[in-house]
Amino acid sequence: MICPPRGARQALVVLTVLAGLALSACGAKQDVISPGPAKPFALMLDFFPNADHAAIYEALAHHDFTAAGLDVRPEVPSDPSQPLQLLAAGKVDMAVSYEPELLLARSAGLKLVSVGALVQRPLTSLIALPSGHVTSVASLAGKTVGTAGIPYQTVELDTMLRAAGVNPARVKQVNVGYNLVPAMLSGKVDATIGGFWNYEALQLRLLGRKPLVIPVNQAGVPSYNELILVVRQDEAQTRGEDIRGFLHALTLGQAAVKADPAGAARLIVAANPSLDPKLQLASIQATLASEYPAQPSQPYGYQNPTQWAAFSNWMFGKGLLSYDPTRGAPPFTNEFLPGQGI
Secondary structure, three states: OOOOOHHHHHHHHHHHHHHHHHHHOOOOOOOOOOOOOOEEEEEEOOOOOOHHHHHHHHHHHOOHHHHOOEEEEEEOOOOOOOHHHHHHOOOOOEEEEOHHHHHHHHHOOOOEEEEEEEEOOOOEEEEEOHHHOOOOOHHHOOOEEEEOOOHHHHHHHHHHHHHOOOOHHHOEEEEOOOOHHHHHHOOOOOEEEEEEOOOHHHHHHHOOOOOEEEEHHHOOOOOOOOEEEEEEOOHHHHOHHHHHHHHHHHHHHHHHHHHOHHHHHHHHHHHOOOOOHHHHHHHHHHHHHHHOOOOOOOOOOOOOHHHHHHHHHHHHHOOOOOOOOOOOOOOEOOOOOOOOOO
């Protein structure tokens, strides 16, 4: 991969800021990112480094975060269920998480807010191998479905079943943890819910299998942002410059991923040598279109207010949330994205 000179990319950040300053003179949004010594900035990932984090590792490799004044340090959680708790406790500055997880955390009283979307639609899918004789959601009646033990995904499955006219009581659910693919390959389950169409499904295809893959939003569940960037709500008020700088740098990183997916895959494998390079490249290529908003005029990371409202209301209606999400401070903001805000 041929990387643009560090100085050239830093100049691009400066030009972006100058453009924001010029626009502010006409009453438009002012994007302010101050140069200076890089501040330590701990970023908790949602899981081990993988293709979903490609933009982060591109921005690191090209020193885009440093140019924005941040010394970004990704951390891998010892327990994937803990990033938002660690963020709320002040252990890290930002966390990669999931829209449903953020809504659940806020329902539990954690004062957190999403500032950008890494993936614009659900990756979570129903996945089945031909040996399971599952051809549709309706054909799950009488079958066994493996889950990752995540309550809201069980509710997603129930919603999909009811939409297909199947009583959820007719489907046996087995918690297989994160062993979704082995559970299918071994014949322990007929299908799984919780795997990603851009990861587990691709892994099975690379193994020569031909899985049935049905994303949850194509079978009755409202769409949502699968991966988001979360900060503490109070720091969304006091650290706007840092958050804006992070998102500017991440936008550059995403542009580099789009321009050279193979190079991005090499960076991910360098960060996590245990990964399969072919799977990482396939995942990056498959996910690219879902990492951008529907409207080209909207910036990378944009979060659709209508989509957030529909999904949060669905969670509330299913009894997953203890509060009405239409009341109080919204769970997300686009104000720190390039060109957004007041």
